[in-house]
Amino acid sequence: MATYYHQRPEWPNFIWDSKALTQELAFVRHRQGRLIGRMEGLGFPLRDEAMLQTLTQDVLKSSEIEGEILDADQVRSSIARRLGMDIGALTPADRDVEGVVEMMLDATQNFDKPLTAERLFGWHAALFPTGYSGMHKITVGAWRSDKSGPMQVVSGRVGKERVHYEAPEATRLEQEMKAFLEWYNADSDIDPVLKAALAHLWFVTIHPFDDGNGRIARAIADMSLARSEKSSQRFYSMSSQIRKERNAYYDTLEATQKQDNGDVTPWVQWFLGCLDRAFGGAEETLATVLKKAKFWEAHSFGDFNERQRDMINRLFDGFYGKLNTSKWAKIEKCSADTALRDITDLVERGVLKKDAGGGRSTTYSLAATSDT
DSSP: OOOOGGGSTTTTOOBOOHHHHHHHHHHHHHHHHHHHHHHHTSOHHHHHHHHHHHHHHHHHHHHHHTTOOOOHHHHHHHHHHHHTOOOSSOOOOOHHHHHHHHHHHHHHHTTTSOOOHHHHHHHHHHHOTTSEETTEEOOOSSOOOOTTSOOEEEESSTTSOEEEEEOOOGGGHHHHHHHHHHHHHSOOSSOHHHHHHHHHHHHHHHOOSSSOHHHHHHHHHHHHHHHHHTOOOOOOOHHHHHHHTHHHHHHHHHHHHHOSSOBOHHHHHHHHHHHHHHHHHHHHHHHHHHHHHHHHHHTTTOOOOHHHHHHHHHHHHHOSSOBOHHHHHHHHTOOHHHHHHHHHHHHHTTSEEEOSOOGGGOOEEEOOSSOO
């Protein structure tokens, strides 16, 4: 029978190799400071746009890691409305979208407030407003009961399942979560970024809810990173980077749960590396925001119609999939002929370009990559 970290006598006294982490932690902290300084040097409109893009991707990708695909327009609109940002027409958001956004914003905008059981229950209830996870009714806003058996992370088809991890018994949850929350809210000499890595690992190890543990663990990590910066402004997305490295994320978590000496150094090293790569993603976001701003500055007197303006903004903000005439017509609620006229006009003006291929498969993308 597998022995998991939480079953060992040293749990939850994490140990790590400080010498092995010192240089990498210092590098990440330096890069974090430079990124925040650069972003805060932007004007308010650009900073708000970068933050909106970052938060939107954070919500989308954290859900996507768990196999749940949310509507990007709904997420963006929900965030903008809650933060009082003017982005024009707002798309109504479903309850599940509103719940994920509410949790993420509470974690990052109220990072300086204590993390309590009641607050976690509220996050969990927001994630599952109907009381169901898919087709299954779950315990919402309370610790799991294990009435359906032990909490296990399993893969593989029926009869050939592979158990990656088994969480602590439900009878331990009150004690386990009390210890975690006391540690999390207490002042300590641990570097705040290191504490973010440990908090993520600790919470996901306990796995206190029937579902949603991964999303809440990542929200706690985001909250911890906001504490490390003493700022509610978010300019990079750990969840987006974790989504790109999903296999390594789960493999590292599994290996950490099954290690036999309480050393969490490999997990922390992976977390710091992932965070560093997330900073690279922030640079890409900034570049996109600046390109978008330069485009509209150059075309401030352009006679684009509302459909064209909306679609150009969507393309800058990260359009999902390929743009074609039928998608344009569906999104902008117009006829296919009108969509084709809008697209043809933008192609002729050098705003859009035809992608490789043709005929019915013709797709389009922005040609505006620099000073267009």
